[in-house]
Amino acid sequence: xxxxxxxxxxxxxxxxxxxxxxxxxxxxxxxxxxxxxxxxxxxxxxxxxxxxxxxxxxxxxxxxxxxxxxxxxxxxxxxxxxxxxxxxxxxxxxxxxxxxxxxxxxxxxxxxxxxxxxxxxxxxxxxxxxxxxxxxxxxxxxxxxxxxxxxxxxxxxxxxxxxxxxxxxxxxxxxxxxxxxxxxxxxxxxxxxxxxxxxxxxxxxxx
Numbered sequence: 001x002x003x004x005x006x007x008x009x010x011x012x013x014x015x016x017x018x019x020x021x022x023x024x025x026x027x028x029x030x031x032x033x034x035x036x037x038x039x040x041x042x043x044x045x046x047x048x049x050x051x052x053x054x055x056x057x058x059x060x061x062x063x064x065x066x067x068x069x070x071x072x073x074x075x076x077x078x079x080x081x082x083x084x085x086x087x088x089x090x091x092x093x094x095x096x097x098x099x100x101x102x103x104x105x106x107x108x109x110x111x112x113x114x115x116x117x118x119x120x121x122x123x124x125x126x127x128x129x130x131x132x133x134x135x136x137x138x139x140x141x142x143x144x145x146x147x148x149x150x151x152x153x154x155x156x157x158x159x160x161x162x163x164x165x166x167x168x169x170x171x172x173x174x175x176x177x178x179x180x181x182x183x184x185x186x187x188x189x190x191x192x193x194x195x196x197x198x199x200x201x202x203x204x205x206x207x
Contacts, residue, residue, distance in 0.1 A: 006020060082157070083108040095187070099192070117149060136169070137165075155176045156178070
């Protein structure tokens with residue numbers, strides 16, 4: 001049986017190492033352990049997870065509302081934060097292509113983030129960090145330290161050459177962190193994984 005190391009497993013799943021570790025912590029994957037304590041993964045294990053993830057994604061597809069309508073509880077609300085309109089559009093298009101379960105809002109300043117968190121009540125925030133008026137680290141820290149918003153999942157997005165900020169974002173409470181230029185499948189899989197518990201519960205209710 002061929003076994004993969006953690007980085008190879010993350011590449012096979014198109015997720016970051018941080019997401020892979022979270023999947024293990026939450027019991028989604030249970031790696032083998034070598035005598036030295038290193039994690040190893042079989043292709044069979046990883047492919048079973050991928051198939052289960054695809055099935056959950058296909059089953060959780062409630063219709064979207066028109067913009068401005070009251071959102072159904074079954075919708076997964078995603079707030080995209082970035083000061084580059086092209087990046088916002090790229091993220092929304094990529095996630096919409098992956099599933100029509102998502103509803104979107106966007107923000108580019110701390111003020112707009114505060115307004116959208118209060119009014120839109122996002123389940124997940126895709127948080128760009130390289131913005132002149134917004135320190136993504138502080139935004140993440142504030143969200144995760146407030147009992148009323150700590151449940152919101154946060155996916156940080158750092159620029160090229162800012163790999164050192166990934167660990168800092170995770171320490172501030174981010175649930176995952178990706179690097180620009182964004183890999184579409186990695187973004188889709190990260191958001192799908194972090195919101196899968198809500199869509200699974202709603203799917204069970206509909207049944």
